[in-house]
Amino acid sequence: MAQTGRAPNRLERRKARTRAALVRAAQGFIAAGRVNVPILEITQAADVGMGSFYNHFATKEQLFQAAVADALERHGALLDGLTEDLDDPARVFAQSFRLTGRLHRRSPELSKVLLGNGLALAGSDSGLAPRARRDIESGIRAGRFTVRDADLAMVVVAGAAICLGQLLHEHPERDDAAAADQVAEDLLRMLGLPPGEARAICERPLPGLDGRAPGGT
Amino acid sequence: MAQTGRAPNRLERRKARTRAALVRAAQGFIAAGRVNVPILEITQAADVGMGSFYNHFATKEQLFQAAVADALERHGALLDGLTEDLDDPARVFAQSFRLTGRLHRRSPELSKVLLGNGLALAGSDSGLAPRARRDIESGIRAGRFTVRDADLAMVVVAGAAICLGQLLHEHPERDDAAAADQVAEDLLRMLGLPPGEARAICERPLPGLDGRAPGGT
Numbered sequence: 001m002a003q004t005g006r007a008p009n010r011l012e013r014r015k016a017r018t019r020a021a022l023v024r025a026a027q028g029f030i031a032a033g034r035v036n037v038p039i040l041e042i043t044q045a046a047d048v049g050m051g052s053f054y055n056h057f058a059t060k061e062q063l064f065q066a067a068v069a070d071a072l073e074r075h076g077a078l079l080d081g082l083t084e085d086l087d088d089p090a091r092v093f094a095q096s097f098r099l100t101g102r103l104h105r106r107s108p109e110l111s112k113v114l115l116g117n118g119l120a121l122a123g124s125d126s127g128l129a130p131r132a133r134r135d136i137e138s139g140i141r142a143g144r145f146t147v148r149d150a151d152l153a154m155v156v157v158a159g160a161a162i163c164l165g166q167l168l169h170e171h172p173e174r175d176d177a178a179a180a181d182q183v184a185e186d187l188l189r190m191l192g193l194p195p196g197e198a199r200a201i202c203e204r205p206l207p208g209l210d211g212r213a214p215g216g217t
Numbered sequence: 218m219a220q221t222g223r224a225p226n227r228l229e230r231r232k233a234r235t236r237a238a239l240v241r242a243a244q245g246f247i248a249a250g251r252v253n254v255p256i257l258e259i260t261q262a263a264d265v266g267m268g269s270f271y272n273h274f275a276t277k278e279q280l281f282q283a284a285v286a287d288a289l290e291r292h293g294a295l296l297d298g299l300t301e302d303l304d305d306p307a308r309v310f311a312q313s314f315r316l317t318g319r320l321h322r323r324s325p326e327l328s329k330v331l332l333g334n335g336l337a338l339a340g341s342d343s344g345l346a347p348r349a350r351r352d353i354e355s356g357i358r359a360g361r362f363t364v365r366d367a368d369l370a371m372v373v374v375a376g377a378a379i380c381l382g383q384l385l386h387e388h389p390e391r392d393d394a395a396a397a398d399q400v401a402e403d404l405l406r407m408l409g410l411p412p413g414e415a416r417a418i419c420e421r422p423l424p425g426l427d428g429r430a431p432g433g434t
Contacts, residue, residue, distance in 0.1 A: 122380055123387060146412065152399050155384050156407070159376025163339055167372050170340060182369050190373070190407035195363065 019056045019066075021046040026067035033109045035064065065120075068113050072127030075103065079131065082207045089139035090193055094184045094201045096135065097161070099209060100128060101180025104165040106209070115165050122158035132157050139191060146192030156190055236273045236283075238263040243284035250326045252281065282337075285330050289344030292320065296348065299424045306356035307410055311401045311418045313352065314378070316426060317345060318397025321382040323426070332382050339375035349374050356408060363409030373407055 025046035029037045039060055043050050057063040079096040086092045104111040114121065122129055136153050139145035147153040164183050168176050181202045188198035242263035246254045256277055260267050274280040296313040303309045321328040331338065339346055353370050356362035364370040381400050385393050398419045405415035 122383065147403060149396075149399055151384065152381075152396060153403060155380040155400060156373060156377040156403055159378070159380035160373040161376070162380075163372040163376035164369075166339065167368065179366075179369060182366055183372060186364060186370060186373055186407050189409070190403050192406070192412065195409065 015055070018046075018048050018052050021048055022053065022056060022063060023067050023070050026063050027071055027110070030064065030067055030071075030109050030113050031107065035109070035113065064113055065117055068110065068117060069121070069124065069127055071107075071110055072114070072121065075100070076126075076128050076131045078209070079128075088144065088201075089135055089142050090144045090188060090191070090197075091201055091204070093132070093135040093139060093191070094188055095204075095206060096128075096131065097157070097184040097187065098177075098180050098202065098206060100161060101164055101168075101183065102176055102209070104168045105176045108169070111165050112169065115162060115169075118162040118165075122154075122162065128161070129154070129158060132161075136191065144191075144193070147190070153191060157187055160187060232272070235263075235265050235269050238265055239270065239273060239280055240284050240287050243280050244288055244327070247281065247284060247288075247326045247330055248324060252326070252330065281330055282334060285327065285334060286338070286341065286344055288324075288327055289331070289338065292317070293343075293345050293348045295426070296345075305361065305418075306352055306359050307361045307405060307408070307414075308418055308421070310349070310352040310356060310408070311405055312421075312423060313345075313348065314374070314401040314404065315394075315397050315419065315423060317378060318381055318385075318400065319393055319426070321385045322393045325386070328382050329386065332379060332386075335379040335382075339371075339379065345378070346371070346375060349378075353408065361408075361410070364407070370408060374404055377404060 022042065025042050028045065029035065029042065039053055040050060042060070042063070043053050053063075057066065079099060082099070083092040083095055086095065121127060124130075133150060133154050136145060136147070136150050136157070140147065140150060145153070160183055164179065168174055168179060185198045185202040188201060189195055193201070239259065242259050245262065246252065246259065256270055257267060259277070259280070260270050270280075274283065296316060299316070300309040300312055303312065338344060341347070350367060350371050353362060353364070353367050353374070357364065357367060362370070377400055381396060385391055385396060402415045402419040405418060406412055410418070
Protein backbone atom coordinates (compact mmCIF):
# COMPACT_ATOMS: atom_id res chain seq x y z
CA MET A 1 0.00 0.00 0.00
CA ALA A 2 2.85 2.41 -0.83
CA GLN A 3 1.76 6.02 -1.25
CA THR A 4 4.62 6.74 -3.64
CA GLY A 5 4.49 5.98 -7.35
CA ARG A 6 0.74 6.56 -7.41
CA ALA A 7 0.66 8.25 -10.82
CA PRO A 8 1.52 5.17 -12.90
CA ASN A 9 -0.93 3.14 -10.84
CA ARG A 10 -3.72 5.57 -11.57
CA LEU A 11 -2.81 5.45 -15.27
CA GLU A 12 -2.73 1.67 -15.15
CA ARG A 13 -6.11 1.57 -13.47
CA ARG A 14 -7.57 3.87 -16.10
CA LYS A 15 -6.11 1.71 -18.87
CA ALA A 16 -7.58 -1.38 -17.21
CA ARG A 17 -11.00 0.32 -16.98
CA THR A 18 -10.88 1.23 -20.69
CA ARG A 19 -9.92 -2.29 -21.64
CA ALA A 20 -12.67 -3.74 -19.43
CA ALA A 21 -15.24 -1.39 -20.99
CA LEU A 22 -14.21 -2.53 -24.49
CA VAL A 23 -14.36 -6.21 -23.44
CA ARG A 24 -17.82 -5.75 -21.87
CA ALA A 25 -19.07 -3.94 -24.97
CA ALA A 26 -17.73 -6.72 -27.20
CA GLN A 27 -19.44 -9.33 -25.03
CA GLY A 28 -22.70 -7.45 -25.48
CA PHE A 29 -22.31 -7.48 -29.28
CA ILE A 30 -21.32 -11.15 -29.25
CA ALA A 31 -24.36 -12.01 -27.12
CA ALA A 32 -26.53 -10.10 -29.60
CA GLY A 33 -25.00 -11.98 -32.53
CA ARG A 34 -23.56 -8.75 -33.94
CA VAL A 35 -19.95 -9.87 -34.47
CA ASN A 36 -19.75 -7.82 -37.70
CA VAL A 37 -20.24 -4.55 -35.80
CA PRO A 38 -17.75 -1.77 -36.80
CA ILE A 39 -15.03 -0.87 -34.29
CA LEU A 40 -16.45 2.68 -34.04
CA GLU A 41 -19.74 1.31 -32.73
CA ILE A 42 -17.91 -0.82 -30.16
CA THR A 43 -15.96 2.18 -28.86
CA GLN A 44 -19.18 4.21 -28.71
CA ALA A 45 -20.92 1.45 -26.73
CA ALA A 46 -17.88 1.30 -24.42
CA ASP A 47 -17.88 5.11 -24.18
CA VAL A 48 -14.18 5.34 -25.03
CA GLY A 49 -12.37 7.14 -27.86
CA MET A 50 -11.61 5.34 -31.12
CA GLY A 51 -7.88 5.79 -30.46
CA SER A 52 -8.19 3.96 -27.13
CA PHE A 53 -9.21 0.85 -29.01
CA TYR A 54 -5.84 0.57 -30.73
CA ASN A 55 -3.98 1.13 -27.45
CA HIS A 56 -5.37 -2.24 -26.39
CA PHE A 57 -6.15 -4.30 -29.47
CA ALA A 58 -4.68 -4.51 -32.96
CA THR A 59 -7.87 -5.88 -34.53
CA LYS A 60 -11.51 -6.48 -33.72
CA GLU A 61 -10.81 -10.23 -33.79
CA GLN A 62 -8.27 -9.71 -31.01
CA LEU A 63 -10.86 -7.87 -28.90
CA PHE A 64 -13.42 -10.61 -29.52
CA GLN A 65 -10.91 -13.26 -28.51
CA ALA A 66 -10.24 -11.33 -25.30
CA ALA A 67 -14.01 -11.02 -24.74
CA VAL A 68 -14.50 -14.78 -25.09
CA ALA A 69 -11.49 -15.52 -22.88
CA ASP A 70 -12.88 -13.16 -20.24
CA ALA A 71 -16.35 -14.75 -20.43
CA LEU A 72 -14.83 -18.23 -20.09
CA GLU A 73 -12.74 -17.10 -17.14
CA ARG A 74 -15.87 -15.77 -15.43
CA HIS A 75 -17.76 -18.96 -16.25
CA GLY A 76 -14.82 -20.94 -14.81
CA ALA A 77 -14.87 -18.90 -11.61
CA LEU A 78 -18.61 -19.54 -11.36
CA LEU A 79 -18.06 -23.29 -11.79
CA ASP A 80 -15.39 -23.17 -9.08
CA GLY A 81 -17.85 -21.53 -6.71
CA LEU A 82 -20.52 -24.14 -7.47
CA THR A 83 -18.18 -27.09 -6.82
CA GLU A 84 -16.38 -25.88 -3.72
CA ASP A 85 -18.51 -28.04 -1.41
CA LEU A 86 -17.89 -31.22 -3.42
CA ASP A 87 -15.20 -33.57 -2.10
CA ASP A 88 -15.19 -36.09 -4.94
CA PRO A 89 -13.07 -34.94 -7.93
CA ALA A 90 -15.24 -37.09 -10.21
CA ARG A 91 -18.30 -35.12 -9.14
CA VAL A 92 -16.46 -31.82 -9.53
CA PHE A 93 -15.38 -32.72 -13.05
CA ALA A 94 -18.80 -34.01 -14.07
CA GLN A 95 -20.75 -31.06 -12.66
CA SER A 96 -18.50 -28.53 -14.39
CA PHE A 97 -18.65 -30.38 -17.72
CA ARG A 98 -22.44 -30.74 -17.54
CA LEU A 99 -22.93 -27.05 -16.77
CA THR A 100 -20.49 -26.00 -19.51
CA GLY A 101 -22.29 -28.18 -22.05
CA ARG A 102 -25.44 -26.18 -21.28
CA LEU A 103 -23.74 -22.90 -22.28
CA HIS A 104 -24.06 -23.47 -26.03
CA ARG A 105 -27.82 -22.93 -26.01
CA ARG A 106 -27.87 -20.39 -23.18
CA SER A 107 -25.24 -18.17 -24.83
CA PRO A 108 -25.30 -19.31 -28.47
CA GLU A 109 -23.34 -16.40 -29.91
CA LEU A 110 -20.64 -16.64 -27.26
CA SER A 111 -20.55 -20.36 -27.97
CA LYS A 112 -20.05 -19.79 -31.71
CA VAL A 113 -17.16 -17.38 -31.19
CA LEU A 114 -15.75 -19.87 -28.70
CA LEU A 115 -15.98 -22.74 -31.21
CA GLY A 116 -14.31 -20.57 -33.85
CA ASN A 117 -11.31 -20.26 -31.51
CA GLY A 118 -11.77 -23.65 -29.91
CA LEU A 119 -8.41 -25.19 -30.63
CA ALA A 120 -6.51 -22.16 -29.32
CA LEU A 121 -8.70 -21.95 -26.20
CA ALA A 122 -8.21 -25.67 -25.52
CA GLY A 123 -4.53 -24.91 -24.96
CA SER A 124 -5.10 -21.62 -23.11
CA ASP A 125 -3.78 -21.08 -19.60
CA SER A 126 -6.95 -19.27 -18.49
CA GLY A 127 -10.63 -20.08 -18.72
CA LEU A 128 -11.86 -23.66 -18.72
CA ALA A 129 -8.91 -25.73 -19.97
CA PRO A 130 -6.67 -25.23 -16.89
CA ARG A 131 -9.63 -25.89 -14.57
CA ALA A 132 -10.54 -29.15 -16.33
CA ARG A 133 -6.89 -30.14 -16.15
CA ARG A 134 -6.74 -29.32 -12.43
CA ASP A 135 -9.85 -31.46 -11.83
CA ILE A 136 -8.39 -34.38 -13.81
CA GLU A 137 -5.10 -34.19 -11.90
CA SER A 138 -6.93 -34.00 -8.60
CA GLY A 139 -8.94 -37.09 -9.58
CA ILE A 140 -5.75 -38.94 -10.47
CA ARG A 141 -4.15 -38.01 -7.12
CA ALA A 142 -7.27 -39.12 -5.26
CA GLY A 143 -7.20 -42.46 -7.07
CA ARG A 144 -10.60 -41.76 -8.64
CA PHE A 145 -9.25 -41.45 -12.18
CA THR A 146 -6.87 -44.03 -13.62
CA VAL A 147 -5.75 -42.28 -16.84
CA ARG A 148 -2.02 -42.57 -17.32
CA ASP A 149 -1.45 -39.19 -18.98
CA ALA A 150 -3.40 -36.11 -17.88
CA ASP A 151 -2.40 -34.18 -21.04
CA LEU A 152 -3.93 -36.85 -23.24
CA ALA A 153 -7.05 -37.10 -21.08
CA MET A 154 -7.36 -33.33 -21.59
CA VAL A 155 -7.13 -33.88 -25.35
CA VAL A 156 -10.22 -36.09 -25.15
CA VAL A 157 -12.12 -33.80 -22.76
CA ALA A 158 -11.39 -30.56 -24.65
CA GLY A 159 -12.18 -32.18 -27.99
CA ALA A 160 -15.46 -33.55 -26.63
CA ALA A 161 -16.41 -30.13 -25.20
CA ILE A 162 -15.80 -28.40 -28.56
CA CYS A 163 -17.49 -31.04 -30.74
CA LEU A 164 -20.46 -31.22 -28.36
CA GLY A 165 -21.03 -27.50 -28.93
CA GLN A 166 -20.79 -28.02 -32.69
CA LEU A 167 -23.30 -30.90 -32.56
CA LEU A 168 -25.77 -28.84 -30.51
CA HIS A 169 -25.65 -25.97 -33.03
CA GLU A 170 -26.03 -28.34 -36.00
CA HIS A 171 -28.89 -30.24 -34.36
CA PRO A 172 -31.21 -27.75 -32.66
CA GLU A 173 -33.68 -30.59 -32.01
CA ARG A 174 -31.20 -32.22 -29.61
CA ASP A 175 -31.83 -31.84 -25.86
CA ASP A 176 -28.69 -30.00 -24.76
CA ALA A 177 -28.91 -31.05 -21.11
CA ALA A 178 -29.34 -34.74 -21.92
CA ALA A 179 -26.50 -34.60 -24.47
CA ALA A 180 -24.10 -32.84 -22.07
CA ASP A 181 -24.92 -35.31 -19.30
CA GLN A 182 -24.38 -38.31 -21.57
CA VAL A 183 -21.02 -37.02 -22.83
CA ALA A 184 -19.96 -36.30 -19.22
CA GLU A 185 -20.88 -39.88 -18.30
CA ASP A 186 -18.90 -41.24 -21.28
CA LEU A 187 -15.92 -39.11 -20.23
CA LEU A 188 -16.06 -40.40 -16.64
CA ARG A 189 -15.69 -43.95 -18.01
CA MET A 190 -12.80 -42.74 -20.14
CA LEU A 191 -11.23 -41.31 -16.96
CA GLY A 192 -11.53 -44.71 -15.29
CA LEU A 193 -14.84 -44.80 -13.40
CA PRO A 194 -16.97 -47.96 -13.53
CA PRO A 195 -20.01 -47.54 -15.85
CA GLY A 196 -22.65 -47.61 -13.09
CA GLU A 197 -20.89 -45.01 -11.02
CA ALA A 198 -20.29 -42.76 -14.04
CA ARG A 199 -24.00 -42.87 -14.75
CA ALA A 200 -25.10 -42.20 -11.18
CA ILE A 201 -22.82 -39.16 -10.91
CA CYS A 202 -24.20 -37.64 -14.10
CA GLU A 203 -27.80 -38.15 -12.99
CA ARG A 204 -27.34 -36.05 -9.84
CA PRO A 205 -29.24 -32.75 -9.66
CA LEU A 206 -27.28 -29.70 -10.78
CA PRO A 207 -27.04 -26.31 -9.10
CA GLY A 208 -28.56 -23.57 -11.29
CA LEU A 209 -26.69 -21.05 -13.38
CA ASP A 210 -29.74 -18.78 -13.51
CA GLY A 211 -29.08 -15.10 -13.96
CA ARG A 212 -25.39 -15.80 -14.22
CA ALA A 213 -24.88 -16.55 -17.87
CA PRO A 214 -21.50 -15.19 -19.00
CA GLY A 215 -21.13 -12.77 -21.86
CA GLY A 216 -24.84 -12.18 -22.14
CA THR A 217 -28.01 -10.42 -21.01
CA MET B 218 -21.45 -50.02 -71.21
CA ALA B 219 -23.90 -48.35 -73.60
CA GLN B 220 -22.34 -47.19 -76.86
CA THR B 221 -24.82 -44.34 -77.25
CA GLY B 222 -24.47 -41.00 -75.53
CA ARG B 223 -20.68 -41.29 -75.56
CA ALA B 224 -19.99 -37.58 -76.15
CA PRO B 225 -21.27 -36.32 -72.78
CA ASN B 226 -19.48 -39.18 -71.04
CA ARG B 227 -16.23 -38.27 -72.66
CA LEU B 228 -16.75 -34.65 -71.61
CA GLU B 229 -17.57 -35.78 -68.10
CA ARG B 230 -14.49 -37.95 -68.00
CA ARG B 231 -12.36 -35.05 -69.16
CA LYS B 232 -13.87 -32.78 -66.51
CA ALA B 233 -13.23 -35.42 -63.87
CA ARG B 234 -9.60 -35.75 -65.03
CA THR B 235 -9.13 -31.97 -64.84
CA ARG B 236 -10.61 -31.85 -61.35
CA ALA B 237 -8.48 -34.78 -60.22
CA ALA B 238 -5.35 -33.11 -61.62
CA LEU B 239 -6.15 -29.91 -59.69
CA VAL B 240 -6.80 -31.89 -56.50
CA ARG B 241 -3.53 -33.84 -56.87
CA ALA B 242 -1.60 -30.62 -57.52
CA ALA B 243 -3.17 -29.01 -54.45
CA GLN B 244 -2.24 -32.05 -52.35
CA GLY B 245 1.34 -31.67 -53.53
CA PHE B 246 1.42 -28.01 -52.49
CA ILE B 247 -0.22 -28.83 -49.15
CA ALA B 248 2.33 -31.59 -48.52
CA ALA B 249 5.10 -29.10 -49.31
CA GLY B 250 3.62 -26.55 -46.91
CA ARG B 251 2.95 -24.12 -49.75
CA VAL B 252 -0.69 -23.30 -49.07
CA ASN B 253 -0.14 -19.67 -50.12
CA VAL B 254 0.70 -20.70 -53.70
CA PRO B 255 -1.09 -18.61 -56.39
CA ILE B 256 -3.87 -20.31 -58.36
CA LEU B 257 -1.87 -19.85 -61.58
CA GLU B 258 0.94 -21.99 -60.20
CA ILE B 259 -1.55 -24.68 -59.17
CA THR B 260 -3.05 -24.81 -62.68
CA GLN B 261 0.45 -24.94 -64.18
CA ALA B 262 1.39 -27.83 -61.87
CA ALA B 263 -1.85 -29.58 -62.83
CA ASP B 264 -1.19 -28.81 -66.52
CA VAL B 265 -4.65 -27.32 -67.01
CA GLY B 266 -5.75 -23.87 -68.16
CA MET B 267 -6.45 -21.11 -65.66
CA GLY B 268 -10.10 -21.01 -66.81
CA SER B 269 -10.51 -24.70 -65.97
CA PHE B 270 -9.87 -23.90 -62.33
CA TYR B 271 -12.99 -21.78 -62.07
CA ASN B 272 -15.09 -24.44 -63.80
CA HIS B 273 -14.48 -26.57 -60.72
CA PHE B 274 -13.75 -24.30 -57.76
CA ALA B 275 -14.80 -20.79 -56.78
CA THR B 276 -11.76 -20.20 -54.58
CA LYS B 277 -8.41 -21.72 -53.72
CA GLU B 278 -9.77 -22.53 -50.25
CA GLN B 279 -12.49 -24.61 -51.89
CA LEU B 280 -9.88 -26.56 -53.86
CA PHE B 281 -7.80 -27.11 -50.71
CA GLN B 282 -10.87 -28.35 -48.84
CA ALA B 283 -11.56 -30.77 -51.69
CA ALA B 284 -7.91 -31.85 -51.59
CA VAL B 285 -8.06 -32.58 -47.86
CA ALA B 286 -11.41 -34.36 -48.21
CA ASP B 287 -9.95 -36.49 -51.02
CA ALA B 288 -6.83 -37.31 -48.97
CA LEU B 289 -8.99 -38.29 -45.98
CA GLU B 290 -11.19 -40.44 -48.18
CA ARG B 291 -8.13 -42.23 -49.53
CA HIS B 292 -6.74 -42.63 -46.01
CA GLY B 293 -10.13 -44.03 -44.95
CA ALA B 294 -10.14 -46.52 -47.81
CA LEU B 295 -6.62 -47.56 -46.81
CA LEU B 296 -7.75 -48.08 -43.19
CA ASP B 297 -10.66 -50.16 -44.44
CA GLY B 298 -8.27 -52.37 -46.38
CA LEU B 299 -6.02 -52.82 -43.35
CA THR B 300 -8.87 -53.83 -41.05
CA GLU B 301 -10.84 -56.12 -43.34
CA ASP B 302 -9.41 -59.26 -41.71
CA LEU B 303 -10.30 -58.13 -38.18
CA ASP B 304 -13.49 -59.56 -36.67
CA ASP B 305 -13.56 -57.55 -33.45
CA PRO B 306 -15.06 -54.04 -33.94
CA ALA B 307 -13.02 -52.83 -30.95
CA ARG B 308 -9.81 -53.83 -32.75
CA VAL B 309 -11.02 -52.25 -35.99
CA PHE B 310 -11.80 -48.97 -34.23
CA ALA B 311 -8.54 -48.92 -32.28
CA GLN B 312 -6.30 -49.79 -35.24
CA SER B 313 -7.87 -47.09 -37.41
CA PHE B 314 -7.61 -44.46 -34.65
CA ARG B 315 -3.99 -45.35 -33.88
CA LEU B 316 -2.99 -45.18 -37.56
CA THR B 317 -4.86 -41.90 -38.05
CA GLY B 318 -3.14 -40.36 -35.01
CA ARG B 319 0.17 -41.10 -36.74
CA LEU B 320 -0.82 -38.97 -39.78
CA HIS B 321 -0.12 -35.61 -38.09
CA ARG B 322 3.64 -36.12 -38.14
CA ARG B 323 3.77 -38.13 -41.36
CA SER B 324 1.79 -35.51 -43.32
CA PRO B 325 2.10 -32.39 -41.15
CA GLU B 326 0.85 -29.89 -43.73
CA LEU B 327 -2.14 -32.02 -44.63
CA SER B 328 -2.79 -32.35 -40.91
CA LYS B 329 -2.72 -28.57 -40.42
CA VAL B 330 -5.20 -27.93 -43.23
CA LEU B 331 -7.31 -30.73 -41.78
CA LEU B 332 -7.26 -29.17 -38.30
CA GLY B 333 -8.20 -25.79 -39.81
CA ASN B 334 -11.38 -27.43 -41.15
CA GLY B 335 -11.69 -29.95 -38.35
CA LEU B 336 -15.17 -29.13 -37.09
CA ALA B 337 -16.64 -29.22 -40.59
CA LEU B 338 -14.85 -32.48 -41.44
CA ALA B 339 -16.05 -34.07 -38.16
CA GLY B 340 -19.60 -33.75 -39.52
CA SER B 341 -18.71 -34.72 -43.11
CA ASP B 342 -20.34 -37.68 -44.83
CA SER B 343 -17.08 -38.76 -46.46
CA GLY B 344 -13.59 -39.38 -45.14
CA LEU B 345 -13.00 -40.56 -41.61
CA ALA B 346 -16.08 -39.44 -39.64
CA PRO B 347 -18.56 -41.84 -41.32
CA ARG B 348 -16.07 -44.71 -40.99
CA ALA B 349 -15.53 -44.09 -37.26
CA ARG B 350 -19.28 -43.93 -36.84
CA ARG B 351 -19.74 -47.18 -38.73
CA ASP B 352 -17.15 -48.86 -36.49
CA ILE B 353 -18.81 -47.53 -33.32
CA GLU B 354 -22.23 -48.74 -34.48
CA SER B 355 -20.84 -52.11 -35.41
CA GLY B 356 -19.26 -52.37 -31.93
CA ILE B 357 -22.59 -51.50 -30.30
CA ARG B 358 -24.40 -54.15 -32.39
CA ALA B 359 -21.77 -56.74 -31.49
CA GLY B 360 -22.17 -55.92 -27.80
CA ARG B 361 -18.53 -54.82 -27.56
CA PHE B 362 -19.36 -51.15 -26.99
CA THR B 363 -21.93 -50.09 -24.41
CA VAL B 364 -22.35 -46.38 -25.27
CA ARG B 365 -25.98 -45.38 -25.32
CA ASP B 366 -25.76 -42.78 -28.09
CA ALA B 367 -23.48 -43.30 -31.10
CA ASP B 368 -23.74 -39.62 -32.13
CA LEU B 369 -22.41 -38.52 -28.75
CA ALA B 370 -19.66 -41.14 -28.76
CA MET B 371 -18.67 -39.71 -32.16
CA VAL B 372 -18.52 -36.25 -30.54
CA VAL B 373 -15.89 -37.56 -28.12
CA VAL B 374 -13.95 -39.52 -30.76
CA ALA B 375 -13.88 -36.72 -33.36
CA GLY B 376 -12.95 -34.14 -30.74
CA ALA B 377 -10.15 -36.35 -29.45
CA ALA B 378 -8.83 -36.93 -32.98
CA ILE B 379 -8.71 -33.19 -33.70
CA CYS B 380 -7.24 -32.12 -30.36
CA LEU B 381 -4.65 -34.91 -30.51
CA GLY B 382 -3.40 -33.45 -33.80
CA GLN B 383 -3.26 -29.99 -32.24
CA LEU B 384 -1.30 -31.31 -29.23
CA LEU B 385 1.20 -33.11 -31.47
CA HIS B 386 1.88 -29.92 -33.46
CA GLU B 387 2.22 -27.81 -30.31
CA HIS B 388 4.49 -30.37 -28.62
CA PRO B 389 6.97 -31.69 -31.19
CA GLU B 390 8.82 -33.49 -28.38
CA ARG B 391 5.82 -35.81 -27.86
CA ASP B 392 6.03 -39.36 -29.24
CA ASP B 393 3.14 -39.37 -31.69
CA ALA B 394 2.73 -43.14 -31.76
CA ALA B 395 2.62 -43.44 -27.94
CA ALA B 396 0.18 -40.52 -27.70
CA ALA B 397 -2.16 -41.92 -30.37
CA ASP B 398 -2.11 -45.36 -28.75
CA GLN B 399 -2.87 -43.92 -25.30
CA VAL B 400 -5.79 -41.82 -26.57
CA ALA B 401 -7.15 -44.87 -28.46
CA GLU B 402 -6.96 -46.87 -25.21
CA ASP B 403 -8.77 -44.08 -23.29
CA LEU B 404 -11.44 -44.00 -25.99
CA LEU B 405 -11.98 -47.77 -25.82
CA ARG B 406 -12.77 -47.38 -22.10
CA MET B 407 -15.12 -44.55 -22.99
CA LEU B 408 -16.81 -46.90 -25.46
CA GLY B 409 -17.29 -49.46 -22.71
CA LEU B 410 -14.31 -51.83 -22.76
CA PRO B 411 -12.75 -52.92 -19.45
CA PRO B 412 -9.42 -51.14 -18.79
CA GLY B 413 -7.19 -54.21 -19.19
CA GLU B 414 -8.73 -55.18 -22.50
CA ALA B 415 -8.56 -51.60 -23.81
CA ARG B 416 -4.86 -51.56 -23.03
CA ALA B 417 -4.13 -54.96 -24.58
CA ILE B 418 -5.87 -54.02 -27.83
CA CYS B 419 -3.86 -50.80 -28.16
CA GLU B 420 -0.57 -52.60 -27.55
CA ARG B 421 -1.06 -54.92 -30.52
CA PRO B 422 1.31 -54.52 -33.46
CA LEU B 423 0.06 -52.30 -36.27
CA PRO B 424 0.20 -52.92 -40.01
CA GLY B 425 2.44 -50.38 -41.75
CA LEU B 426 1.27 -47.40 -43.77
CA ASP B 427 4.63 -47.16 -45.51
CA GLY B 428 4.63 -45.68 -48.96
CA ARG B 429 0.95 -45.02 -48.67
CA ALA B 430 0.78 -41.64 -46.97
CA PRO B 431 -2.15 -39.61 -48.30
CA GLY B 432 -1.74 -36.15 -49.75
CA GLY B 433 1.98 -36.52 -50.19
CA THR B 434 4.86 -38.05 -52.08
